[in-house]
Amino acid sequence: MSELVATFAPIPPGFGCPPLDLDSASVARARSLAQQIAVEVQERLAGQSTLAIERTVLRLFGVTGATADGEPLANRVVMALHTAGLLTGGVARPFCRAMALTGLDAQALAEAVAADRVDLRAHADCLDVVPEVRAIGETLAQAGVARILARRHEREALIGKLGQGVQPLKYVIVASGNIHEDVIQARVAARQGADVIAVIRSTGQSLLDYVPEGVTTEGFGGTFATQANFALMRAALDEVGAELGRYIRLCNYASGLCMPEIAAMGALERLDMMLNDALYGILFRDINMQRTLCDQRVSRRISALAGLIINTGEDNYLTTADAVDAAHTVVASTLINEALARQAGLRTDQLGLGHAMEIDPMRPDALLLEIAHAALIRHLFPGAPLKYMPPTKHMTGNIWRGHVQDALFNFVGVLTGQGIQLLGMMTEAMHTPHIHDRYLALESAQLVFGGAMSLGTELRVEPGGKLEARARHVLAEAVVLLEEMAREGLMAGLARGHFAEIARSPTGGRGLDGVFVKDANYWDPTADAITAALQALGQLPARGEAQP
Amino acid sequence: MSAIDPKHVRAYGDTLNDGQMMLSFSLPVPFGEEAKEAARQLCRQMGLEAPQVYHAHDLGEGFTYLVVYARSPHTVDTTQLRVTKMATAQLGKDAIEALAAQKFTRRLRVLGACTGDDAHTVGIDAILNVKGYNGDKGLEAYHCLSVKNLGAQVTNERLLEEARAFQPDVILVSQIVTQKDCHRSNLAALIDLAEADGVRQDVLFICGGPRLSHQVALELGFDAGFGAGTLPSQVASFLVQQLPPR
Known part of the structure; x- marks a missing residue:
């Protein structure tokens, strides 16, 4: 089913996802509800x-x-x-x-x-x-x-x-806090096969109501997003990309209180991807929902114009809620994120909708459930460069076990035709990646992606079997949730804690004082x-x- | 196998006292024989013998990744070890509730937060939220506890301000981001502030995070510290046993 996969980057022979027999009425209903939810909230905030x-x-x-x-x-x-x-x-x-x-x-x-x-x-x-x-x-x-x-x-x-890397694009993070160290780490990663470099931001930045200025060398859990840092990393990746004969994409975060501003800076410095979720800041950073929903629209219009790919953050829902019980919330949220993104002018091949592999790996049939979830998302968004996120919640200090979990994650990613694979690091639970953690992750991904390249179009799902039943069940649950949210409206739904088991009020959170009526x-x-x-x-x- | 001498314990590979160690690291040395020799010399300076470079990989940009096995001749006297451990026993949820009912005439108030710039609430949520962690219910699920979770990126000042209003018996602080040891300075600053405010002695201060231990917590002036993989019931066990009757 290669027509399912996105065309934003080259597709290796046979790359795709096994067919999945979904209830087409449910798919249509889910999409129309998401559209209704997006229109309602946009109209509410247009002023x-x-x-x-x-x-x-x-x-x-x-x-x-x-x-x-x-x-x-x-x-x-x-x-x-x-x-x-x-x-x-x-x-x-x-x-x-x-x-x-x-x-x-x-x-x-x-x-x-x-x-x-x-x-x-x-x-x-x-x-x-x-x-x-x-x-x-x-x-x-x-x-x-x-x-x-x-x-x-x-x-x-x-x-x-x-030219550029083939799908799934191999996406790794750098996060040293010092942009000059990040540049070294990124150049090494590119040489080891990385297609996308994401510079993780310093942990406090999403709550700053301004974008810091200039080149920065201090950060916590990441490096500040500044226009000067963007330019420095862009130049380094262009240089190494020219040498390798492969365009290396650069990713950062248009999120938090400066969402549209950072989108503009990223557009001006030729970033290629932006983490940009309509709901993430509300849920996980307690940013006021009116603020984020207004800001996301402008940021996405700019990203649409820049031709860059946005990445949504539904993977995070599963770090707080149970990955099996809450699988349908990921589906519901990706549909809402998609509808909001399309309103802003983003094309299908710009929608890096996010999902993740977070089921307890010791649970029987964990891999079957993960394949069902990943294939479901693949079938719901044909042509979108889906971004698949690695295990984090069940990663431990046992790096050897972690490396195996990440290899299984890579297998599910290539089997189900995901477009962008954020590579897991064996040291996930311990620290931001060391230079060789990235190399080992890239080597593992290359091994798995190469070996399983065309399995997705060769294997068939057992009709009426467990995998198909799971995908249909999650979709049905997502429709029920979307019905409820369409009835209440998105803001009321968020206030009731439908996503990630976190409840936020329309007038709570940070940044409301920066919202005004035109x-x-x-x-x-x-x-x-x-x-x-x-x-x-x-x-x-x-x-x-x-x-x- | 010959008898293990607890006074002279060496690392174990497949034969007692073989001292086998595995190491993996990168060097800012271009890939080649020099990089391998640099790795061997580094191992010898660490006191290791017969270092074998089993794998070397060119990372590019003048870096080399190495996997080295070597023999450590050093021994440790395991009869003389002193470690800081929590003195309290691990109880199940029912035993905790029973002990609390006996000891306290009201519900204990627990105030939790992820402090400083830290935005990672996974740890504090796993301990506090009803859902808990790995099948072990969170503190919110305990009848004997009244829990308030302030969430992420709470300043030390705000935490203490909330404490004045909530009057907690226990303050739980989570720190996940540890770059440049920011967790240590931030945690130590909280204790200093609490002492200045005169609330330190009334409240049990507990910290948690993947790079924290009971020992580190004590060094920073806390009453206890919990590391990676901690279950909510371990925290609950500690606090119901540690707090005096009230």
């Missing part, structure tokens, strides 16, 4: 914007850099308006008006605001967007979109020239420019056409 979204507008205008005490200029400008209660019309109008009146370019104006030489509040009272101001905003927005599209075309050209004169020229570009690319329906 809101956030501090992060307004900062993203400035980033796309070309504003960069920070004050001497490390506060990004984008934050300084947005807060100058927000603290005065003058942000409800968006940052663009007063900013472009001040540009028109002072003659400064975007960067110079942001610096002048930060130095208290220009008071933006004086420009916020004019409600009309006069043609001159409109022209400035539209020109800046077009330039931002053009920069992102240029990086997208650059990627396409490089992949065309260099007034009637709200103006964001970057939103219009992105929409127009996505329409031109055929990723969003043209005006008047229905959403596909």
Whole structure:
């Protein structure tokens, strides 16, 4: 069933997933419910914007850099308006008006605001967007979109020239805290066969309401995501990729309180993948749900434009809930994530929907259940580059056992036609990977992927057997959950703890103070420019056409 | 097999006193004979004899991965070992509830958090959530305990502020991220703050995480520490036995 697998990267001969007899009415029902849930929440939040979204507008205008005490200029400008209660019309109008009146370019104006030489509040009272101001905003927005599209075309050209790894792409993480060490680790990983390098972020970053500036050498459990760090790693991977004759993809995290801003930075620095989940921050970082649901939409529109693949984080549900009991929550959430992603203009081959292998490996038939779950996800999202996540919950200090668990995980991944395989590390439960942990993981993956390359299209599932029954059962449970969430609405569903056994309230969590209701004169020229570009690319329906 | 001499114990491979050790590590030395020799010399400096490089792999970028087997001539006197262990017995859930009913006139209050920048709640959730870990129910499932879980990324200051309101008998702190030993400084800072606030002596302070042990916990000023694989009932056993009647 090779038509199931995604075409975003080369497919080795025979790569695919065994056929699975699912109830097509249930599949259709699940997808239509997810769509209904996504539309309801989008409509509910359409009238809101956030501090992060307004900062993203400035980033796309070309504003960069920070004050001497490390506060990004984008934050300084947005807060100058927000603290005065003058942000409800968006940052663009007063900013472009001040540009028109002072003659400064975007960067110079942001610096002048930060130095208290220009008071933006004086420009916020004019409600009309006069043609001159409109022209400035539209020109800046077009330039931002053009920069992102240029990086997208650059990627396409490089992949065309260099070639790339075959599916499942081998994805490994680096997480030393020091970007210079990360670069060494990443270059070694590429030489050992890695196709994707993900730089794990410092553990506190998702809760920072600003993006740190510059090259960083200190972090905890990871390395800060900064535009300078992105650029450094991008250059290193381009260099080693050119030498190896294989384009090496770079991944980071558009998540937390700066979701859309980091998406913009990633788009500008030619990242190829972004962890970007509509619900993860709400559940696992206690970020306010209105904030995240607004931010995810803008971040995904930018990622859609950048042509990069988003990765969703449903694997995490199984670290807190039981992997068998909660399997259907992963399915329900991937369907919702998919529906929200499509609204933002992401194409099927940009949907790295996440799932994981987290069943207790000592449970009888654990492998059968894992194959059933992985095959179910594969069949629900034909053509999407699914991201399969390795065991973490049942990894111990016994690295030898862990290496076997990871090898079994690699087997399930290749057998079921997963697109992106996040390779497990034998030292998962102990520390961030050492240089040889990655090599051993890559060697194991190559061995298993090569040996089992075409099993997926050769083997058949026993009709009416345990595996098929399990997949059908999980799908049926997912439909029941989606029915309930469609009835209540997504936000009420999250408040009731349907996902990951974690309950969050619509007005709880971090970052709600950064959400505001847009007034009637709200103006964001970057939103219009992105929409127009996505329409031109055929990723969003043209005006008047229905959403596909 | 000859008799084991507990005063002179060597590592064991397949013959008593063969001293066999396995090591694997990487060196920032380009792949080749020099890298293998560097590995052998390093092993000799560690006091190992007859190091054999069984596997060397070119990692690229001037790094080499090595698997080395060697013989350790050193011995340890196992009759003279002193280790810090928890003095309390491991009880099952029913025995814990029975002991608590006897000893305490109210439910014990347990406040838990994953502190500092740490966002990994897997550990604290496994101990506190009803579901528990590996079939062993979490502390929320105990009638004798009233549990409040503050979740991830709680500052030490906020934890103590919550403690003033909740008046816990026990504070449980989880630390998973240990890069550059940030868990040690963060845990020690909590105890300093608690002492400054005058709440240290009233509350049982317990920490847990994969790189923590009872010994490390005591060094950091805690009353107990639990490492990887700890079951909720082990924590519950400790606290009902350790706390004086109240």
